Amino acid sequence: MEGDPGHFSARVYQTPRYVDISKCTSCADCEAVCPVELQNDYEEGLTTRKAIFKKYTQAIPGTYAIQKTSPAPCKLACPAGLNVQGYVQMVKMGNYKRALEIIMEDLPFPGILGRVCTHGCEDACRRCEVDQPVAIRDLKRLAADQYDPREIQLSSKPKRDEKVAIIGSGPAGLSTGYFLARKGIGSTVFEALPEPGGMLRVGIPEHRLPREVLEKEIEVVTNLGVEIKTNTPFGPNLTIDQLFQQGFKAVYLAIGAHKGIELGVPGENLKGVRQGVAFLKDVALKGTTEIGKKVAIIGGGNVAIDVARSAIRLGAEEVSVIYRRSRDEMPAFKEEIQATLDEGVNIVYLSAPQEILSDDGEVAGVRCIRMELGKTDSSGRRSPIPIPGSEFDLEVDQVISAIGQQPDLSSLTDITGLEFSRWGTIEVNSVSYATDIEGVFAGGDAQAGPWTVIGAVATGKEAAESIERYFDGVDMSAGREIAPIEDVEYRPVDEVEPGVDRVKMPELPAAQRAGNFNQVELGYTEEEGQSEASRCINCSYCSDCGLCVEACLPGAVNHMELPVERDLDVGAVILTSGTDVFDPAKLEQFYLYKHNPNVMTSIEFERILSATGPTNGHLVRRSDDKEPKKIAWLQCVGSRDVNQCDNGYCSSVCCMYAIKEAVIAKEHAPSDLDCAIFNMDIRTFGKDYERYYERSKELGVRFVQARVHTIEEDSNTGNLLLRYATVDGEVLTEEYDMVVLSVGMEPARSAVEMAKEIGIELNQYNFVQSEEVAPVASSKPGIYVAGVFQGPKDIPHSIMEASAAACAAGLDLSSARGSLVKERVFPEEKDITGEEPRIGVFVCNCGTNIGGIANVPEIVDYVKGLPNVVHAEHNMFSCSQDTQEKMVNVIKENNLNRVVVAACSPITHEPLFQETLKDAGLNPFLFDMANIRNQCTWVHSDEKEKATEKSKDLVRMSIARSRYLEPLEYLTVGVNNPALVIGGGISGMTAALGFADQGFPTTLIEKTDELGGSAARQLKKTWKGSDITAYIQGQINKVENHQNITVLKNTEVVDSSGFVGNFETELKVGDLSQTIKHGATVVATGGRATDTDEYLYGQNPRVTQWHDIEENLDKFDDINTVVFINCVGSRDESHPYCSKLCCTASIQEALQVKERFPDARIFVLHRGIRTYGEREDLYREAREKGIIFIKYTPETKPTITEVNGKPEVLVFDAILGRYIQIEADLVNLATAIEPEENNAVTSAFKLPVNEDGFIMEAHVKLRPVDCSTDGVYICGMVHYPKPFEESITQAQAAVSRAVNVLCRQQVNVEPIVSTIDQDLCIGCGLCIKTCSFSAIEAETIEGLGVRAKNISALCKGCGVCAVACPQQAIYMNHFNNDQINAAIKAGKSIA
């Protein structure tokens, strides 16, 4: 991110969603077919979800997304790039056809490779990190065993004219033919041998690869039109030139590597010495070959093993494999080596032949020398070194060499232009596989040297791509270099349940193998395969199986979507990146969180309590699904803890949520549930939180002041034994069914990285560093912060900060306000006055969501017969763009004047269809919806006929109602753009400046004769120690001198009338009356500390309150002992709430005393210390500096008596169990904070106050600065006691909310309002009484008397007045009696 306020350029990386949100209808069809089960993060891992998922039911946007990361390691390890995870998942589901479709996208031979593949994928499998790799190869085979690959419909491009000659019918040649055919290119394969298949046929014995499997899969290739000519060797009679002359446009050389490498020892030419490849070829083509009685095979690869196992089957009595390294280094498959040993072959390790011994020209034995392993060589294995003098002889009559193969180049050496490597292989371009001769390509073992079958297939696939490009005349290499994937990201292995053994492949018993070539590995059963496949970790999350693409009828899924890097031009930036919760697994030994399922985090427990959670709100514990009888909450897990973790701060929210969880748990529990909250202090410092705390005690929630020091498990019951010490030192052990860990908040890790990236300063806990005077500003101008990333806080405070940040950003951008707004233009509205209803009905299938259950065509036929219906049709998706366009035309063509859509919910889709009506020139209120999806087919999916009947009823009701629909107009009311701010304290001044700096004329009224409020009078330093006196004076000067601010001192509100955007308020300025017009009001009348008559206050000069102690520090010179008393008149009957500020203020003052008088003894007497958030650091500092904290209860309140003119404090210390007498030099009291008297304001603006006199917000959590009267906002202490910086935040938030109104030219009033017929009205006033929104008032009309009058701008359209009116004089727009009665009637009887 670069730039300055007003002009930032931010580069963002957008992860693809893979689902087009404009097309997704959220029907969940994709979810049903997705094979990948993952932990449901939203449900805290308590349930599973699919890889294609909607985060939660109410998520916005309410559409699906696919979780997908880097390609899985198995896919990356496969030379041919097979989508391994995809087909493994399909095998898991038993969908073998789809598995083969996935495999055969990249490979024509599923059954062959399912048997003989070297499976590098399994070495890469991340299941190895848990136990053994998934048996990928065997699962591929199962798919091919279960479904005939020849039946798979392969996608192919249209046929084209060019033909290709392929030399060699091995895996490379046949694959090339296969991939060419799928590109529409025909080919002929020329094979020297009498049978096709190359090494697949003549190199791999039948016990590993049965001939029928080979034949079947060669047919897969020939079925695509690939022609194979056997007995047609390349060479003098078939040259490249001839092939081109015959019309082939390209040649692919894939002659393989069929020539065995010679041993290079004396006696190699003796009779009875032969090459392994020749031996295997003979066996393959003739069924048998010459075999000795005692056979020695030289080599350690798969060929050596194949020869050995074939020799045993052909009747050799003694077979030895001689290998120069040890078993670990043998290149043959591990399972093959084992099978070889099982079948009786003797493997002689660490030995190499030196000479073949002869007897009469025939082999009589082989002389070997022992080897030892030396240093690691270039192959990565330790190189064998002969041990001098260790020669020994093996008596054999046949020696078969199997130390490697190379291409037989005899047919190629004459070709001009063809180059060869020093290993005797054909040289090609490493990307395109093109040789230096134009139109000639090469691959397979002839080009790569002896490699694997899957490697040969890969080269064939690449060559086919090159040949197509060659024919198309485009660059053969462009875009094909494989870039290494950086920063691979996979599903973490620890999410996977540990330890499930790999399913063993069933084998033919060793005893039944001799004398035949029957297949040894028998293949998995379906059950075995599915259980093996379910071991897959799903490294990439999504397996790319493509089933969702097929399932999605609107075509919303696009797996090809790519991540997007966007450059955003923005004027300001707001960081709201939230929180992670502390992971208690970090303290596993103590909390047993991972080990015992009945220990869960509070966030998990929230899900258990949720009606939409994993147990549908049924309170059960996880180990046995039983209802718990006793639950313990442990507070401060990962908070207020610098010993076990580095989170020294208080997370501020945990006490409150723990109490809430305990209360709700008790509501949910059928029996008497015992809920105990183990805490250090209960911190219910928010508005009305203390009341909730007290109420929870009445409901029986127990609060135990103790930190549990040991948790043990009862392994029989899964219960937990908590050991703790009580305040007076007794050690207790209690048994609980469940333990809930109240985990604290941490800044989101990703947010911390981002902040560092863009250079935002963070504090020691990684929260964004901010100043008290600008609480939502980061260290970089123009970048703001809100929510927990700024510091731990609850929802109301987070929302305030969000609005405050919007205000701060608005200040930077006010000059550009409205410059990017575009207005949409609609055609002129048609007048339908006097027209008969002409109703059009559109019934939606919603894919299969409605149509799959209700009989939609039947519904359409049915409604066609209903009165006034002139058009009815059904649509696949009524909400799709094309249907919308069609609908506009249908409305116009049929001259419709009412439209009914029977589909989903009006709550989500009515606005969309109303726009469609506007596009067609109809008033949007001539529209109605029948909810036949959410409230019918989705909830009656098993009762298709009844769902159809209900749908008919609902549509009929909607049609009946629509006959009475009337066009309605939006009323618009002009907006006065000045703001009125009431109260000249820090909140009021912040608000006034917020308006004025954005250009809005502002009147600031203050009832006293000076600005500054209680902060200016009292506060010198914030709790962080910043001196704010200069700041406050600066603000006063700014306000007084601002051209947009009129300051009226000695001024009070008398009365106010009007509504949002249009207030008229009468003021008393001094003795004069003045009326002002304004569009919005901010009430910031503040609060004050109460006086007390307790503790000798007002009687002894050494007893002060709040910050007044600062004066006494200068006044007295004998300051040795200072006592602070908290909660004076707080949290008792007089003020049954917490004043929030006092704990911090007392500690702040105590520390100041300590600084000035380091030897002074300082006591803080309290009822629980509530230093929330990072204020906890102050509390810790105080304790570290020796300040003594003594907790008292309302029953053991301290007392003070005057002794020798000094206050003597007596307090009961529960830890010591006795009274303590403190001879104090100074006593300071933290008294309760009350709202300033503001009756005139609350009655003028009709603002409700709570029991404590604080003004009530519109919604405690979600609208913390709005009042129930629209256009009126609150901030500062009038809302609740709060510290300086929170007042500033709330003032900025109030400005931001008010500017939403003030910046508009006019406000639109929803037309769904009531209208009063004053001729029918009798002025009884019932409607005025019942209206909750003050939207009806009485007016006196001459000649009639008192009549009710609407204030439509305030009306919320509830219609209660219409019901209350005894005269039926009130008409409720859009929900009138005719409309509702018609629907009632139609729902039961056929209208």
Added chain:
Amino acid sequence: MSDNYEPKILAFLCNWCAYAGADLAGVSRFQYPPTLRVIRTMCSGRVDPLYIAGGLINGYDSVFISG
């Protein structure tokens, strides 16, 4: 009352809570008997006693108001 008695119930649901709740029941695929015939109102306070009487007169077996 026979075992297969199926009442027809007229339901008035508040747009802001109960109607949204009925939608959510759908999203969650909760299954319930197909006996409700729903009329959406902007507040359950909109339900005039005459609507309840009207429902019963028109032959519904019961009237359900939720909000």
